[in-house]
Amino acid sequence: MFFTPSANLVMSTVRPQEQGIASGANNAIREVGGAIGVASLAAVFSAQGGYGSASLFVDGPVPALWVGAGAVALALLVPRQRTADGPAAGLAVGDAPAGVPVAT
Incomplete structure (x- = not known):
């Protein structure tokens, strides 16, 4: 639900001749991330919980999930910069780049 x-x-924000580079960079960043x-x-998880008992095991995922949720929230707060020379430059509001379906 996220990767596609x-x-x-x-892929829709780069020129067609740059799509191979963008795809490779996207896949590499996804794997490293x-x-x-x-x-x-x-x-x-290992710092807060463990496999010694059921309660110890349950104590580990809670802080790990909070750290993961915090990382996602932080990533959503980082502003994205748009360049004026990108493929979407010059599009009117409501227009979509070529190849992007538009709901009617």
């Missing part, structure tokens, strides 16, 4: 719209957004995310949340 994200890839669509990346996934590895760092799993490692970070596993570190939080």
